[in-house]
Amino acid sequence: MELFKDEKEVVVGADFSNLIFVCGAFGLCTDISTCAVYLYIVLNVKLSIIVPVYNEKNTIQEILKRLDVLDLGVVEKELVIIDDYSTDGTRQIIEGLPAKYKKIFHNQNQGKGAAIRSGLKEASGDYIVIQDADMEYDPNDLKVMVDKMIAEKLQVLYGSRRLKKENVQYSGLLYYFGGWLLTVIANILYGQKITDEPTCYKMFQANFIKSLPLQCSRFEFCPEVTALSALRGVKITEVPISYFPRHRNEGKKIRWQDEFVAIWVLLKYRFKKI
Numbered sequence: 001m002e003l004f005k006d007e008k009e010v011v012v013g014a015d016f017s018n019l020i021f022v023c024g025a026f027g028l029c030t031d032i033s034t035c036a037v038y039l040y041i042v043l044n045v046k047l048s049i050i051v052p053v054y055n056e057k058n059t060i061q062e063i064l065k066r067l068d069v070l071d072l073g074v075v076e077k078e079l080v081i082i083d084d085y086s087t088d089g090t091r092q093i094i095e096g097l098p099a100k101y102k103k104i105f106h107n108q109n110q111g112k113g114a115a116i117r118s119g120l121k122e123a124s125g126d127y128i129v130i131q132d133a134d135m136e137y138d139p140n141d142l143k144v145m146v147d148k149m150i151a152e153k154l155q156v157l158y159g160s161r162r163l164k165k166e167n168v169q170y171s172g173l174l175y176y177f178g179g180w181l182l183t184v185i186a187n188i189l190y191g192q193k194i195t196d197e198p199t200c201y202k203m204f205q206a207n208f209i210k211s212l213p214l215q216c217s218r219f220e221f222c223p224e225v226t227a228l229s230a231l232r233g234v235k236i237t238e239v240p241i242s243y244f245p246r247h248r249n250e251g252k253k254i255r256w257q258d259e260f261v262a263i264w265v266l267l268k269y270r271f272k273k274i
Contacts (some may be wrong), residue, residue: 003034015065019163019180034162036061046066046125046126046127047128047142047146048077048078048119048125048206049067049079050082050119051063051064051080051081051119052112052115052117052133053082053083053086053128054084054086054090054109055086055087055088056090056134057086057088061196062135063131064081064101065091067131067139071143072146075150077125080101080102080122080123081097081103082105082116083104083106083112084110084115085105085107088118102123103264104122110217111216111231113218113221113224114216116130116216117216120210126205127146127205127206128209129142129145130202130228132200137159137244138242138244140242141239142201144160144239145157145203148239149205149215150201152237153207154205154237156208156229156234156236156237157202157203157204158194158202158238159196159203159238160196160241161243162196163195163196163240164241164243165238168241175252178198179196179197180215182197182266184225185263186227189227189266189267190227190230190270192236193235197222197223198262199222202225210226211270212229213228214228218258218261222262223262227270231269233241
């Protein structure tokens with residue numbers, strides 16, 4: 001039993017047919033149904049998907065539907081939704097959701113970073129990922145990410161929009177340039193080789209991200225978690241992901257001022273004693 005537990009991360013990242021083979025190799029079971037039960041009980045790996053939400057009444061239900069049908073194989077999923085004091089009817093939609101979702105409600109608008117930190121306190125998974133409540137990112141990419149995390153025993157994994165050549169659109173020239181600049185600065189300051197620092201799809205081992213002294217309130221979550229991860233000696237790995245950008249008139253909330261805050265955060269942590 002203990003030997004099998006030691007192989008937990010490698011086994012879960014494999015296809016189901018390979019799981020049956022591994023079970024047989026360890027002499028743990030001889031038929032498919034027994035193996036399925038055994039894997040569920042013994043491995044029990046969970047991905048917590050944190051969904052910070054603010055005024056997304058037009059997209060929140062659709063993104064939750066996509067997350068509901070997302071097939072992660074033997075990996076269990078948990079949805080943690082944080083409403084950051086929405087005023088457009090989003091809050092009422094979330095209040096009406098069934099109890100299978102973990103729901104957190106802020107009593108005042110605090111920002112995306114604060115919502116993520118609230119979600120981290122309630123997340124119970126072995127791995128944690130951030131999912132925006134709009135439709136810019138495809139949840140199907142999370143299957144590839146969690147499999148890679150487990151198989152390669154990674155602490156941090158980013159989904160890069162720039163690594164997928166089919167992604168030819170962006171929200172605007174300023175957004176594109178801003179993301180490129182932050183990536184360059186992060187690479188120079190922290191010795192990384194990433195291509196998409198401000199991506200939403202950031203996945204972590206739960207124990208790792210919960211150990212970081214996050215202080216972010218707004219969009220500075222991205223540079224802060226990048227800086228703190230790098231300062232722990234992590235070389236951030238990336239995988240290509242899909243991207244379907246929206247524009248400011250469609251509800252995109254990040255502004256040009258947030259670029260300067262992000263640059264300041266990267267600089268601050270590089271020269272600050274943690």
